[in-house]
Amino acid sequence: xxxxxxxxxxxxxxxxxxxxxxxxxxxxxxxxxxxxxxxxxxxxxxxxxxxxxxxxxxxxxxxxxxxxxxxxxxxxxxxxxxxxxxxxxxxxxxxxxxxxxxxxxxxxxxxxxxxxxxxxxxxxxxxxxxxxxxxxxxxxxxxxxxxxxxxxxxxxxxxxxxxxxxxxxxxxxxxxxxxxxxxxxxxxxxxxxxxxxxxxxxxxxxxxxxxxxxxxxxxxxxxxxxxxxxxxxxxxxxxxxxxxxxxxxxxxxxxxxxxxxxx
Numbered sequence: 001x002x003x004x005x006x007x008x009x010x011x012x013x014x015x016x017x018x019x020x021x022x023x024x025x026x027x028x029x030x031x032x033x034x035x036x037x038x039x040x041x042x043x044x045x046x047x048x049x050x051x052x053x054x055x056x057x058x059x060x061x062x063x064x065x066x067x068x069x070x071x072x073x074x075x076x077x078x079x080x081x082x083x084x085x086x087x088x089x090x091x092x093x094x095x096x097x098x099x100x101x102x103x104x105x106x107x108x109x110x111x112x113x114x115x116x117x118x119x120x121x122x123x124x125x126x127x128x129x130x131x132x133x134x135x136x137x138x139x140x141x142x143x144x145x146x147x148x149x150x151x152x153x154x155x156x157x158x159x160x161x162x163x164x165x166x167x168x169x170x171x172x173x174x175x176x177x178x179x180x181x182x183x184x185x186x187x188x189x190x191x192x193x194x195x196x197x198x199x200x201x202x203x204x205x206x207x208x209x210x211x212x213x214x215x216x217x218x219x220x221x222x223x224x225x226x227x228x229x230x231x232x233x234x235x236x237x238x239x240x241x242x243x244x245x246x247x248x249x250x251x252x253x254x255x256x257x258x259x260x261x262x263x
Contacts, residue, residue: 001243003036003060003094009239010062010098010232014108018132019101024066026101029085031092033059038244041233043225044252045095046080050087056246059093062236064228066097098232104132107235109179112227113198114138116156117175125176126188135178135185137192143173146196146215153198159223160257163202168212172196179224190214200224222253 007027019025028045036059042049045063053061067084075082088095102108114122114136125135144152149172154162175196176189182199183206189197190210197214200221207216229247236245 001036001240002034003030004034006036006039006060006062006236006240007096009236010096013235014098014101014105016101018104018128019099020103023100024069025097025099028066028068028095028097029088029093031059031088031094033092033094036060036094038246039236040246040248041229041236042248042250042252043222043229045084045088045097046250046252047083047087049248049250049252050084050091050093052248052250053093053246054087054091058244058246061088061093061095062232063095063097064099064102064225064232066099067095068097100134102228102232103179104128104134106131107231109225109228110134110136110177112231113177113179113224114175116227117152117177117198119175119177125178125185125192135176135182135188137174137176137189137194140173140175143171145170146172148172149175149196149215150217153217153219157198157219157223157226159219160259163207163218165207165210165214165216166212167196167210167215169195172215177224179228180221182224186210186214186216198224220253220255222255 016026038058039060040053040058041062044065045067119138122138124133125137127133172195176194177198181201198217202218233247
């Protein structure tokens with residue numbers, strides 16, 4: 001199969017033109033291998049993931065996060081980005097990234113979050129036309145108290161800890177979600193009268209912004225996106241049923257959690 005068959009299929013789902021201006025999506029490295037016999041889907045195309053692709057005889061890696069993001073002035077062994085790219089070049093493995101192109105589309109990152117939480121009447125939190133937008137907002141089927149909601153979120157995203165803001169109201173029904181770093185949409189969640197907002201990467205001062213009117217829940221960057229690589233793999237498996245689409249077995253979450261107060 002031509003590797004462009006894969007990229008064309010991915011762009012049918014998540015057009016690169018829809019990605020944020022700051023982003024670096026699409027082909028990050030195109031090897032000399034035009035024909036491929038297998039690919040590996042991962043969250044982050046780290047050095048060990050490229051090695052995994054090589055071991056599984058995959059000539060292409062489809063990743064969610066772009067390993068090349070802030071620019072690379074030299075390739076050496078001093079940083080993780082250089083090592084990953086160097087290994088991809090050595091093994092002749094192409095890399096394709098989706099990131100915010102997938103964030104915005106129907107069935108993308110925020111839709112996955114909303115579906116896993118069981119939200120109904122879901123719409124775009126920050127619309128970008130009729131068929132795309134950042135974040136989602138919808139309703140739980142029944143109102144629940146904030147403690148029950150936090151337990152539900154913790155179980156859904158399999159996070160060991162949730163950071164959250166103070167909340168005056170104890171009832172949660174209308175919920176906003178946005179995968180990854182979502183502090184920029186706090187005001188919009190407030191404007192749309194959400195009771196809770198589930199996202200990641202919130203800073204200290206972000207938790208003051210709702211002033212008790214919105215339950216901010218930071219589940220972690222990786223945790224908010226944990227369903228993404230499976231969704232990409234499923235999409236490609238359905239598109240190319242007779243082609244080897246492999247799911248990476250490596251957990252690339254760089255954040256660990258040490259449980260305070262436990263031995």
